[in-house]
Amino acid sequence: MKLVVLGAGAWGTALAVSAAARHEVTLWLRDADQARELLACRENRRYLPGIALPAGLLVRDGSAQDLPQLVAAHHLAVIATPMAGLRAMLGLLRDVPVPTAWVCKGFEAEAGSGLLGHEIQAQVAPRLAGGALSGPSFALEVARGQPTALVAASPHGSVRDALVDTFHGATLRVYANDDLPGVEVGGAVKNVLAIATGLCDGLGLGLNARAALITRGLAEMTRLGLALGARPDTFMGLSGLGDLVLTATGDLSRNRRVGLLLAQGRTLDQAVQSLGHVAEGVYCARTVVERAARLGVEMPIASAVVRLLDGELPPAAAVAELMGRQARSER
Numbered sequence: 001m002k003l004v005v006l007g008a009g010a011w012g013t014a015l016a017v018s019a020a021a022r023h024e025v026t027l028w029l030r031d032a033d034q035a036r037e038l039l040a041c042r043e044n045r046r047y048l049p050g051i052a053l054p055a056g057l058l059v060r061d062g063s064a065q066d067l068p069q070l071v072a073a074h075h076l077a078v079i080a081t082p083m084a085g086l087r088a089m090l091g092l093l094r095d096v097p098v099p100t101a102w103v104c105k106g107f108e109a110e111a112g113s114g115l116l117g118h119e120i121q122a123q124v125a126p127r128l129a130g131g132a133l134s135g136p137s138f139a140l141e142v143a144r145g146q147p148t149a150l151v152a153a154s155p156h157g158s159v160r161d162a163l164v165d166t167f168h169g170a171t172l173r174v175y176a177n178d179d180l181p182g183v184e185v186g187g188a189v190k191n192v193l194a195i196a197t198g199l200c201d202g203l204g205l206g207l208n209a210r211a212a213l214i215t216r217g218l219a220e221m222t223r224l225g226l227a228l229g230a231r232p233d234t235f236m237g238l239s240g241l242g243d244l245v246l247t248a249t250g251d252l253s254r255n256r257r258v259g260l261l262l263a264q265g266r267t268l269d270q271a272v273q274s275l276g277h278v279a280e281g282v283y284c285a286r287t288v289v290e291r292a293a294r295l296g297v298e299m300p301i302a303s304a305v306v307r308l309l310d311g312e313l314p315p316a317a318a319v320a321e322l323m324g325r326q327a328r329s330e331r
């Protein structure tokens with residue numbers, strides 16, 4: 001298989017490193033200086049320090065306009081930009097007959113569209129065979145070859161098969177799923193909930209509180225997913241419960257770290273700056289809540305996160321508000 005990964009942040013680099021053990025892999029990035037540094041050091045010191053790039057991994061930079069030609073020479077393309085870059089990438093690839101998957105997790109916050117990846121694709125690249133690679137996966141662990149399970153989600157068998165053929169191996173299991181909306185909702189909402197559990201742990205509210213947040217957060221995620229046409233069982237799988245548990249409890253999560261830093265009294269700007277990486281939950285929390293409101297779906301935890309991020313609701317008041325909600329049935 002010939003794979004091209006578009007974007008050399010932590011996750012794009014880790015996926016390229018992982019696949020390069022068995023396939024011909026090109027890692028494309030937009031910044032020529034960063035490409036030169038990667039080639040000189042055979043390491044992505046800015047985004048994934050400590051991981052050597054395999055000798056066979058090709059690194060290319062270049063203009064976005066050249067991407068269709070580059071991608072057309074491969075069997076699979078993986079878009080590994082943040083959500084903010086997905087629309088432009090899909091637009092560039094709209095006529096390329098190569099299965100394409102994105103790995104970003106969120107709802108599009110820019111221009112207030114509030115769309116998931118597959119909805120953006122329907123607008124700008126409807127003929128492209130597209131899908132998402134998701135699931136509980138910290139880039140560093142995948143790059144180190146630590147055991148990980150992912151989900152290849154697409155309505156197109158060609159995309160699911162290409163993802164499984166490329167990434168499934170001794171340390172990565174890749175499960176196929178045709179519920180793309182469900183997989184995307186899980187990946188987006190868990191980021192918002194991880195900010196909440198980071199805050200909860202940072203404030204020392206206890207393990208009971210964290211378990212309650214994760215479980216009631218899962219209920220919010222599932223309600224929103226069902227309203228968007230997802231299947232309920234998807235939320236019990238890797239891209240739902242699996243990624244929520246990982247991100248809400250694992251200290252490698254950037255979203256969880258935002259919550260921990262806010263609990264220490266840092267401002268949102270300080271927290272985001274100190275990460276040096278994207279924390280998608282910060283950008284899409286409001287979008288999640290607005291989309292849910294339009295669908296008549298209640299998301300009290302996500303809504304509290306939005307007001308916390310806006311500085312409108314102090315953490316103690318958020319806890320009081322969530323605990324003070326009227327008693328109700330668990331369903």
Ligand SMILES: NC(=O)C1=CN([C@@H]2O[C@H](COP(=O)(O)OP(=O)(O)OC[C@H]3O[C@@H](n4cnc5c(N)ncnc54)[C@H](O)[C@@H]3O)[C@@H](O)[C@H]2O)C=CC1
Pocket residue numbers: 007008009010011012030047080081082083084085086103104105106137138139140276277278280
């Ligand atoms: N790091 C991780 O463990 C995982 C990340 N993800 C998701 O993958 C996406 C990317 O995450 P990371 O690689 O960790 O981010 P990162 O912050 O490490 O790197 C982002 C990369 O994207 C590039 N970039 C930013 N805006 C761009 C644009 N508009 N067009 C093209 N390139 C652009 C940056 O130059 C940088 O190379 C996010 O949506 C994240 O939620 C998913 C699973 C695991």
Ligand SMILES: O=C(CO)COP(=O)(O)O
Pocket residue numbers: 105135136137138191194243246247252253254255256278279280
């Ligand atoms: O999506 C991830 C793990 O599956 C990474 O989470 P963070 O973006 O919070 O680091």
